[in-house]
Amino acid sequence: MVSQSQNSVAQAEQRRVRELTELFRSRFQVRNFFFVRVPGRVNLIGEHTDYNGYPVLPIAIERDILLCASPADDGRIVVGNRDRRYPEREFSVADPIAPFPTGDWGNYVKAAVYALRDRVKGSPSGLRLLCDGAIPAAAGLSSSSALLVAAALAFNRVHSIDLSRLELAELLAEAEHFVGTRGGGMDQAIVLLGRPDHALKIDFSPLAADAVPLPPDYAIVVCHSGVRAAKTEAVRRAYNLRAAECRLAAVLLSAALGRKESCPVLAQLDPRNSTVSRTVYSRALSGILSLAPLGFGEICERLQRSEQNVLEQVLHQDEPEPLYQPARRIRHVLSEAARVRRAARVLRSGAVSRFGALMYASHRSCQKWFEISTPELDVLVDLARELGATGARLTGAGFGGCTVNLVRREEIKPFIERLRHRYFRTYLPSARPDLLSGGEDVEELIFATRAADGARLFTP
Secondary structure, eight states: OOOOHHHHHHHHHHHHHHHHHHHHHHHHHHHHHEEEEEEEEEEEOOTTOGGGGGOOOEEEEEEEEEEEEEEEESSSEEESSSSSSSSOEEEEEESSOOOOSOOOHHHHHHHHHHHHHGGGSSSSOEEEEEEEEOOOOTSSHHHHHHHHHHHHHHHHHHHOOOOOOOHHHHHHHHHHHGGGGOOOOOHHHHHHHOOEEEEEEETTTTEEOOOOOEETTTEEEEEEEOOOOOOOOHHHHHHHHHHHHHHHHHHHHHHHHOOOOSSHHHHSTTTTSOOOOOOHHHHHHHHHHHHOOOOOOHHHHHHTTTHHHHIIIIIIISSSSBBOOOOHHHHHHHHHHHHHHHHHHHHHOOOOOHHHHHHHHHHHHHTSOOOOOOHHHHHHHHHHHHHSSSSSEEESSSSSSEEEEEEGGHHHHHHHHHHHHIIIIIIHHHHGGGGGGGGGOOOGGGEOOOOOOOOOOOOO
16 A cells, blocks of 8 residues: 555655756757666664674665766766756766765766776767755765766666676675775665665675565654764765774784784674684684774784785775774674674564664664764754654764654654754754754754665656
């Protein structure tokens, strides 16, 4: 049975398709075109576990990116955006593809073409693209990865590149490193493989997705903290530092286990995935968990490697940070991976309250051990608990963005109204009035959504 909410989403998409069609024809003077729709995502639980080889549990959401696309015979990619904050970008498929300046939205289109260009038989065609985004930007809802995937699907269709969704997800996870972010493969996988009314438990090495049904009596409410989690230089550096600290933890743990891997992933060392005994693993892990923060020189001495080797092969950095905290980071990653496994089990058993408790525990770990929360996200989670949410936590990379809240369906409207009043109309005006000065529509900063389908291509 199609709900009133689903009908309104479908009607909104039809309107956007009509409007984008008119703009595309006016801008590029072409008649043959197609559309790509790629959803955003909300990660229910499993933060910063994907690039460590451990599972995640996200959903695709109803908010999406629409991309109108047409081939061009001039070998150039021209991409425009309905939002005037994102100026038109253009580059050649044939030329060496170097990134635009850090943070430029066009880099996600470049990353897609860069990843797929060598798979084209013959000379690659150009593309004309026009984007319309309904995913809040810098919200931790994967608007950037959705754009990357949309551009890749358009490029694939024009060039008849034969890749499965799983293959494409793995390829594009690596491609996003082109932009400068050392992330994992969750975002690309869920926006390609999303399934209505289900979360996906996504495992890595090899990539696999297992559908987990969501409780029908509950809904997901997303609330933007107002703190933009834009991938500026500062946020990118903080994000990449966490990834570097995780790689460092893996190398230290590998050395403690007497293994020789130069660049292991944490999950590869786990007794579940290796031949190491649990006793030996636990002893080695205890030693890593007891480490104080390490300076760069101490790291080089412990690993008996040159500074250049540690920077390039372990940390993937151009210059060192003052301190690294592998013990705190590994504590979060391992406990979060365990929470993901438990979360999938309790959802399948219908124990929704236990799932909610895992969400709250995840947020505390992100806050204390991975240090990616903000005061605003913490306030939102505390308010959600006070207002009766079964579970709440930050979602996405952190450093701003959104919380995800599990709420009974009959409580959606009063929950949203109370949270809007307590946070946007009471807390922010007194604590962070600067976050309300950007002209954002407060009504759009908190919304209910459902688990939606993954990316699709269509002709209107």
